[in-house]
Amino acid sequence: MSALAPTTGAMEGRVHKLPVRVYYEDTDAAGIVYYANYLKYAERGRTEMLRTLGVEQHRLREETGMQFVMANGEVKYRRPARLDDALIVETALTELGAASVRMRQVIKRSAGDELVHFHAHVACTGPDGKPMRLPDVLRDALKNYVSE
Amino acid sequence: MSALAPTTGAMEGRVHKLPVRVYYEDTDAAGIVYYANYLKYAERGRTEMLRTLGVEQHRLREETGMQFVMANGEVKYRRPARLDDALIVETALTELGAASVRMRQVIKRSAGDELVHFHAHVACTGPDGKPMRLPDVLRDALKNYVSE
């Protein structure tokens, strides 16, 4: 992989790890990362786990009409991240349902401190916005990576 | 209130209501509001409830050193909002703790559809980032507005 391609992170066993840098755009006047922006990091992590396993979302949508929509999320903020911090987003698939997936994500400082925990329940929807069964290409890519 | 002052919304009983418009900045390539951006609307709602009750956060911080930090949140996405939608953020205070508050928020379309539910547990922290008791000025402003 060239130094000039964006990183996709890497799988370590069944856990995907994505490095993320904190920029000014992510922080707020309290001097820390704005609380909603950790969910952007989380979404980058989920996206790159899929890409690492061979699935690109815009292609999935073009080919099957399927689109992910967040159904619900639970987020715990333990410690704040700050400007210039090097973070790692860890993503584990915890459930592969008929028309949804569950993921457990931890955002850490590279040094190891756990900052934010996020549990995501993501629905698969069709072009009409209604629930849709996971396409085979997606199920096949994910089925060996379900964590306990 | 002048038409050229930003709205602070209004209390209806113990519930604060803030109108919000969906702009391009809020949406994503799926044609709907990006999932993390509802948390921006929620934070505007909490901020304006406080402002309506006489508390401005930058002043609170200057005068008491206190700052709100999200401890954890639970968000349920029921229906998506779209470009140009007129929304209402409803905010109710459900618990006034020693060093934290809990709020229940619902983001609706003006027409009435409930789109997103958010439960926020917000900690009060001091200049050192450690838990801090709610300053009296804040407790006094809020104590008559706790919903059951």
Add this chain to the structure above:
Amino acid sequence: MSALAPTTGAMEGRVHKLPVRVYYEDTDAAGIVYYANYLKYAERGRTEMLRTLGVEQHRLREETGMQFVMANGEVKYRRPARLDDALIVETALTELGAASVRMRQVIKRSAGDELVHFHAHVACTGPDGKPMRLPDVLRDALKNYVSE
């Protein structure tokens, strides 16, 4: 207009004025509004000028296929905005071209300080992304509001 409808601002002569509040989401770790976020305020101003004059962008797109795309912009930052500031976005149409419009925008503190100047050259494009003549409904809405 109900207190619970989002404001569309108002025309004063040929200048549109939109009130905007600065929230945490807009600021960065330098304690001021992040430089790219003034362009969000500017876009809200352009959008609400159109809405005030009877044009909603999602309808324009559905009915004519037309979509605005920024061609180029020039932005001057004179003074920073801070958390909780009440701002006004002033928008003036300076040129109504065949397939583009030019607008001059000033973001002020309500008290009057000019903070940011933005000159926008916005292209009208069709569903294929190519230049498209302004639809009549748009030209008719705007033609009496060109500032010198």
Add this chain to the structure above:
Amino acid sequence: MSALAPTTGAMEGRVHKLPVRVYYEDTDAAGIVYYANYLKYAERGRTEMLRTLGVEQHRLREETGMQFVMANGEVKYRRPARLDDALIVETALTELGAASVRMRQVIKRSAGDELVHFHAHVACTGPDGKPMRLPDVLRDALKNYVSE
């Protein structure tokens, strides 16, 4: 450099190159990157050029009180970026002034298409927000990298 450290990009001659991925957070309902978000990419590029040359902004601020503030910018949008695109932000320093720097930035698709041009004039300010001469550590880091 570990695969799990965020990339800082790399200098090629006097031009810094940073790879960037387009995520849902960056796009809008028009299906393309929202116009203000290219300025986030540009800021990441400027930040990583400095980091590559040994300067971290939060340290510069702690040690010298200096902080960059955008004075003005000019942006030309030639082609849009889309979800999942792999981009490169090229940053060249074009002027090293007494209390400001000028940079020329091009955002490309990895395949080579030029999408956005940005000219930035960035002021150095002290803790009081007033102009401040470039600290020696910054001038020394940059002086051999001025492009014509």
